[in-house]
Amino acid sequence: MIQDVIIGIAGAGGDGVISAGESLITAAALEGYHGMMTKSFGSQIRGGEASCRVRLSTHPVLNPNGPLDVAVALNWEDFRRFGAELPVESSTMVVYESRTGVAADQLPLEGVRPGVVFSVPIAEMAQQNAGTEKAKNIVIIGLLAGWFGIGRESMLAGIRKKFARKGAEVVEGNARAFQAGLDFAEAHPLKEDRKLGAPHNRSAKMLTDGNDICAAAAIFAGCTFFGGYPITPSTEIMQFLDREIWKYGGAVLQAEDEIAGVGAVVGASFAGKKAMTATSGPGMSLKTEMLGLASIAELPLVCINVQRGGPSTGIPTKAEQSDLFQAAFSAHGDCLRPVLAPVSVGDTFGITVEAFNLAEQYQTPVIVLSDQEIAQRKETVEPIDTSRFGLVERRRPTDAELVNYTRFKVTESGISPISQPGVPGGNYLASGIEHNEAGGPTANGETHARMNEKRFRKFNSLKNRRDLFAVEGEPDAPIGLVSWGSVSGVAKEALRLAQAEGLHVKLLVPKLLYPVVETVYQDFFASVRRGLFIEQSFQGQLYRLVRMYADVPARVRPLAKSGSNPIQPTEVLERLREMVASLQATHQHAEAIEG
Amino acid sequence: MSTALQVEPTIETSKSGAQLVKDTYKGKVHPDWCPGCGDFSVLSALQTALLELRLSPHQVVVISGIGCSSNLPGFINTYGMHTLHGRSLAVGVGLKLANHELKVICVGGDGDGYGIGGNHFLHTLRRNVDLTYIVMDNQIYGLTTGQTSPTSVKGMKTKSTPHGNVENPINPIPLAMVGGATYVARGFSGKQKHLVELFKGAITHHGFALVDVFSPCVTYNKDNTYQWFNPRVKPLEEQGHDPTDFHKALDKGYQFGEEVPIGLFWKRNDLPTLEDLEPVLHDGGGPLAFRGLGIPGEQCRALIQELL
Numbered sequence: 001m002i003q004d005v006i007i008g009i010a011g012a013g014g015d016g017v018i019s020a021g022e023s024l025i026t027a028a029a030l031e032g033y034h035g036m037m038t039k040s041f042g043s044q045i046r047g048g049e050a051s052c053r054v055r056l057s058t059h060p061v062l063n064p065n066g067p068l069d070v071a072v073a074l075n076w077e078d079f080r081r082f083g084a085e086l087p088v089e090s091s092t093m094v095v096y097e098s099r100t101g102v103a104a105d106q107l108p109l110e111g112v113r114p115g116v117v118f119s120v121p122i123a124e125m126a127q128q129n130a131g132t133e134k135a136k137n138i139v140i141i142g143l144l145a146g147w148f149g150i151g152r153e154s155m156l157a158g159i160r161k162k163f164a165r166k167g168a169e170v171v172e173g174n175a176r177a178f179q180a181g182l183d184f185a186e187a188h189p190l191k192e193d194r195k196l197g198a199p200h201n202r203s204a205k206m207l208t209d210g211n212d213i214c215a216a217a218a219i220f221a222g223c224t225f226f227g228g229y230p231i232t233p234s235t236e237i238m239q240f241l242d243r244e245i246w247k248y249g250g251a252v253l254q255a256e257d258e259i260a261g262v263g264a265v266v267g268a269s270f271a272g273k274k275a276m277t278a279t280s281g282p283g284m285s286l287k288t289e290m291l292g293l294a295s296i297a298e299l300p301l302v303c304i305n306v307q308r309g310g311p312s313t314g315i316p317t318k319a320e321q322s323d324l325f326q327a328a329f330s331a332h333g334d335c336l337r338p339v340l341a342p343v344s345v346g347d348t349f350g351i352t353v354e355a356f357n358l359a360e361q362y363q364t365p366v367i368v369l370s371d372q373e374i375a376q377r378k379e380t381v382e383p384i385d386t387s388r389f390g391l392v393e394r395r396r397p398t399d400a401e402l403v404n405y406t407r408f409k410v411t412e413s414g415i416s417p418i419s420q421p422g423v424p425g426g427n428y429l430a431s432g433i434e435h436n437e438a439g440g441p442t443a444n445g446e447t448h449a450r451m452n453e454k455r456f457r458k459f460n461s462l463k464n465r466r467d468l469f470a471v472e473g474e475p476d477a478p479i480g481l482v483s484w485g486s487v488s489g490v491a492k493e494a495l496r497l498a499q500a501e502g503l504h505v506k507l508l509v510p511k512l513l514y515p516v517v518e519t520v521y522q523d524f525f526a527s528v529r530r531g532l533f534i535e536q537s538f539q540g541q542l543y544r545l546v547r548m549y550a551d552v553p554a555r556v557r558p559l560a561k562s563g564s565n566p567i568q569p570t571e572v573l574e575r576l577r578e579m580v581a582s583l584q585a586t587h588q589h590a591e592a593i594e595g
Numbered sequence: 596m597s598t599a600l601q602v603e604p605t606i607e608t609s610k611s612g613a614q615l616v617k618d619t620y621k622g623k624v625h626p627d628w629c630p631g632c633g634d635f636s637v638l639s640a641l642q643t644a645l646l647e648l649r650l651s652p653h654q655v656v657v658i659s660g661i662g663c664s665s666n667l668p669g670f671i672n673t674y675g676m677h678t679l680h681g682r683s684l685a686v687g688v689g690l691k692l693a694n695h696e697l698k699v700i701c702v703g704g705d706g707d708g709y710g711i712g713g714n715h716f717l718h719t720l721r722r723n724v725d726l727t728y729i730v731m732d733n734q735i736y737g738l739t740t741g742q743t744s745p746t747s748v749k750g751m752k753t754k755s756t757p758h759g760n761v762e763n764p765i766n767p768i769p770l771a772m773v774g775g776a777t778y779v780a781r782g783f784s785g786k787q788k789h790l791v792e793l794f795k796g797a798i799t800h801h802g803f804a805l806v807d808v809f810s811p812c813v814t815y816n817k818d819n820t821y822q823w824f825n826p827r828v829k830p831l832e833e834q835g836h837d838p839t840d841f842h843k844a845l846d847k848g849y850q851f852g853e854e855v856p857i858g859l860f861w862k863r864n865d866l867p868t869l870e871d872l873e874p875v876l877h878d879g880g881g882p883l884a885f886r887g888l889g890i891p892g893e894q895c896r897a898l899i900q901e902l903l
Contacts, residue, residue: 208902216898222888224875225693244901246875248890249883251692255685256718263682263715264689267658270676271693272884289679297676381902386895393888420884421674421690421697424653429668431677432661440623441669441677 001197003058005148006066008086009140010051011074013041016137021052022378023141023158027151028056029207029380032199036064037378040085041317049078051086056150058197062496063489064377065566068092069194070147072140074122075100076108084565088112093190095143097122097136118188125180130173138174142181149195152182205380210348210370213381214304215240217352218276222391223302224250225275227264229257229283232316233372234306237278258286262303266290269299270430272420274356274393278304280372281323282313284330291365292331297430298408298418298455300359300366300394302352307371307485309563319373320563321485322537327367328514328545334452336459338362339514340468341369341485345379350389351511354468357392362458363418369513371536373486394418402426407439410450414458463517471524473499473506479579480528480556481507483535484542487567491534494572501573503580513542521550530579531556534572538562617646622670633784633810633821634664634731640787641700641729642671644794655698656690658683660707663738664731664810667702681712684719687726688869694882695870698798699726706736709745709765720776720803725868727797727804730767733812734819741815751818768848771805772841772861778804779844779861783828784811785821786857796859802868809857824855831858838862 007024011017018039025037035056042048055064067089073079073096079086088094088109093116102108104117120143126135138159145152159178163171215237218226226241228234241252255261261277268275279287284305294301307323309315327339338358342351348370355366397405397417407428409416416437419426428439434448435441442448473495483491488509498505508524510517525531531553533543540558559575561567620642628634645655655673659665661680668675674697678686683701691699708716708730719728735753736742742755746767750759771779778800782790790808797804809828811821831838836847836858844861870876880886890898 206899206902212902216902219898220890220895222890224883224886225689227689240901244898246873248894248898249875249880249886251873251875251883253688253692255688256714259682260685260688260715260718263678263685264692266678267676267686267689267691268693268884269689270656270686271690271697271882273693274888275689275693290682293679384899386892386899391889421656421694422653422882422885424651427652427672427674429675429677431669431675432679433677438623441666 002194003197005056005069005194005196007054007056007070007072007144008051008068009072010049010079010082010086012078013048013050015050015074016134017050017074018052020137020140021054023137023155024054024144024150025056025378025380026207027154027158029205030154031151032202032204033057033150033196034059034061034199034205034380036061036380038064038373039376040082042081049081051079051082053086056196059200061380062493063569065490065568066570070095070144073097073100074136076102080108088114090114093194094118095120099123116190120184125184126177129176129180132173135174135177138177139181142178143185146182146185147190147194206383207378207380208345209236209376209378210342210345210374211236211306211376212240213345213348214278214352214370215244217349218302218356219245219248219250220386220389221274221353221356222393223274223276223356224248225265225268225273226250226277227253227255227268227275228261228277228279229255231258231280231283233308233375234278234280234304236375237304237306258283259290262287262290262301265301266294266299269294269301270421274300274360276302276304278306280306280308280316281310281326284323284326288330291337292333292335293432294365295331295335295337295455296333296432296434298363298416299430300363302355302359302366302368304352304368304370306375307369315563317372318564319371319486320537321369321371321487321535322539322541322563323369324513324537324541324545327369336456336515337365337367338459338462338512339367339369340511341513342374343485343488343509343511345374345377346381348374349384353389353391357390358462360392360394361415362462363394363415369485371486397426406437408435408437408451408454410437410454413461414454459515462512463515463519465512466520468510468512469517469520470509470511471506474504475506476527477504477506478527478529478583479503479505479576480524480531481505481572482510482531482533482542482546483507484510484513487534487536490567490569491572493569494576497569497573498576503576505576514545516546516549518550521546521552525551525553525556528553529555530583532559532572532575533557534567535560536563536567615646615649615651617642619652620645620672622672624669626670627666628663629814631813632663633733633808633812634667636784636787636790637664637729637731637808637810638667638670640790641794643791644798645673647791648795648798650698655700658687658690658699658701660703660712661738662704662707662736664702664704665707681707681710681715683707684712684715684728688719688722688724691724691726691870692873692883694884695725695876696882700729700798701726702729702731704737705730705732705734705746706744709767713745717774720771720774720805722869723775723777723802723866725802725870727794727800727806729794730805730807731810732767732807733810733816734764735812735816737812737815748818753815766848766851767805767807768860769845772845772848776805776861777802777863777866778859780804780806780859781857782806782808783824783857784808785825786828786830789830789857793859800862801864802866827853827855828857829854831856831860836860
């Protein structure tokens with residue numbers, strides 16, 4: 001019996017690799033298992049190689065990475081193209097298409113000799129049972145359902161539903177192909193039982209991805225306008241809203257470019273509505289001038305950046321956490337825009353709602369840094385209880401304030417009442433040019449300084465939001481990990497592994513990345529003598545950003561890698577063990593001197 | 596054909612409309628334009644048009660980009676936005692969708708609209724968004740003190756073209772017509788009354804309306820001056836031009852030389868606007884901007900179901 005399994009499947013485009021992974025995780029979710037599925041493709045739009053990783057567990061899954069427990073190769077050339085994304089170790093069970101002609105003891109895997117290897121005539125079984133090789137993926141899920149005992153009934157039901165449109169013959173053919181997979185698994189039992197245990201609780205899980213859940217959260221938060229432009233890997237946000245938002249009283253504009261997309265959002269926000277745009281790195285570069293305008297004109301809006309590899313076009317289809325500097329500092333001039341980052345698909349709901357709330361409360365653009373990993377991976381999510389989330393709306397002027405209305409009044413909180421067109425007496429000029437309290441353009445240096453101070457001061461209370469930071473582990477631990485976004489799942493898993501070994505470690509996961517809340521880091525680092533910032537960027541951008549504002553102990557260093565090179569929890573664990581050893585050595589050395 | 600310029604009696608006037616006077620539209624700030632700038636006339640004509648249409652300041656949003664002429668929203672008392680270089684139309688479209696009952700008037704210069712904002716120009720008119728776009732066309736960059744612009748005539752000497760401009764100018768009239776604008780007009784700052792009628796026609800037109808205004812820069816453009824335009828401009832209304840004749844309108848639009856036609860070139864009323872086609876506005880629930888926040892519990896559950 002096992003509690004957790006990681007399955008990697010790779011083949012050519014059209015082999016149904018992704019569809020196999022989806023069938024697997026859908027069935028598992030219905031039975032109450034937790035899981036994550038990530039997809040990866042070559043650069044071709046259609047065709048080319050495709051792969052997916054499915055991690056299923058009896059308990060919540062924190063990260064999709066780790067060496068494969070099972071590798072399925074429909075052909076070896078395509079499998080090998082994914083390199084470190086599909087890591088095979090000697091413990092990995094390998095299943096591959098017999099037709100490749102490769103001998104089981106001569107797998108084209110450098111430096112690894114997996115112990116359990118099955119050569120399976122997958123295409124032949126598909127052809128024989130379903131009358132078409134297209135059913136290869138159905139054979140695969142049959143094999144996996146057989147060996148791992150996952151979702152046999154749910155999968156069969158899923159197959160029947162999926163092919164119902166195509167007639168009884170196709171349904172039965174695919175059901176036979178599935179059974180052929182099961183039969184093969186039964187005829188070739190594993191020496192070591194690898195059946196997945198019963199799920200922690202049997203309630204069915206929602207299965208969704210970060211883009212869809214972000215769009216749904218926006219509608220929930222009261223967003224009634226979206227302006228944007230298609231860009232990988234954020235496009236599904238716009239598509240979900242195209243499909244759904246009109247039912248909830250909203251509209252979408254697919255603009256002529258990224259600039260116009262966010263421009264329309266600025267216009268809609270001025271009109272008085274909650275509005276959002278979504279993009280990825282290259283689009284973010286184009287949107288920055290509008291973010292600057294929204295900052296100085298104090299107009300609320302939410303901008304989602306689904307990060308991908310950069311700079312420039314970079315790697316459009318793979319995640320990276322390298323846009324943090326841009327989010328914090330992109331537009332010119334002195335200004336501050338809150339930056340939030342969700343840690344998982346499920347967390348994206350609350351973070352998106354929070355982004356709208358902060359935008360409205362502080363009359364500011366808010367940037368949400370999602371990434372391709374969260375955005376496009378399928379993940380099981382516990383049903384969302386929407387009553388947990390309150391909604392905030394911008395501060396409107398009272399009737400009294402509409403007499404000699406002063407839009408940018410310098411108040412104690414720095415937040416001024418904001419009117420909207422159509423309201424008599426509330427007219428004002430929202431301008432990118434510096435303005436006085438009444439909104440009139442000015443080049444006066446003192447006014448500029450006073451308005452800058454107001455625009456920064458209004459964020460003071462944001463720094464009290466400790467709920468936007470998660471701390472886990474022993475409060476006084478001498479070793480501290482800091483991680484954010486999708487990669488924080490890796491850190492969390494590493495923390496669990498370290499705790500299981502009795503190591504004294506703690507973890508800080510900021511969801512509010514900017515402004516840097518100095519006191520949170522001061523408190524966290526008070527006991528810390530060694531540590532790591534775990535990030536998916538070359539520079540370790542959070543590490544460097546935090547050091548601009550807070551003291552970070554000298555021996556807390558970044559563990560940073562460029563995008564799509566997965567950081568493994570075991571790798572973090574190894575570093576933690578080294579730190580423990582180094583701390584002990586230092587301790588002994590100190591004792592020796594004192595002695 | 597003078598009938599083409601008559602205002603359609605479809606516009607809603609405000610309850611307080613009776614008290615409107617021209618000073619109602621006077622902004623808090625005095626214009627910073629050079630004495631004699633054509634933009635004064637455009638501002639005045641726009642204020643008169645709003646007055647004659649009995650539009651209250653809260654019903655109107657004037658949006659600009661960057662440039663001398665884009666300072667205009669600061670000088671007029673309505674809701675206003677002074678945005679980024681070239682972006683007034685991009686912002687205007689979102690504003691119009693969020694509150695389709697507002698009169699949205701985008702303003703700016705030739706560099707703003709036809710240069711840096713050229714892409715937004717093409718796509719806003721293609722969508723037939725119901726807004727008015729007034730371009731104060733002085734054929735030069737004034738705020739940056741005199742460089743060639745997208746509408747500078749060939750051969751014109753400017754600070755950036757000391758040997759004369761070698762590029763062909765954009766001709767906004769045929770460009771807008773071919774691109775799908777449903778109201779295309781040209782005015783001249785020296786003929787303010789005529790301009791008022793063009794503006795009124797544009798503001799009441801149901802669809803995208805372009806009014807390109809020759810608005811001379813008295814400081815940096817020594818070629819296309821009031822003196823140059825005055826004898827050349829010929830109102831189309833005095834020539835029996837039929838603004839429903841697309842091909843004749845195109846021919847007129849290409850004229851620029853000894854005779855420069857001004858007036859309403861082209862107009863059609865048979866096309867729906869972007870807002871007309873927006874599904875969410877079909878329920879008659881009024882502007883999105885004034886609808887309540889949040890969605891009821893039942894709808895909420897349906898939304899979450901969509902994720903499964």
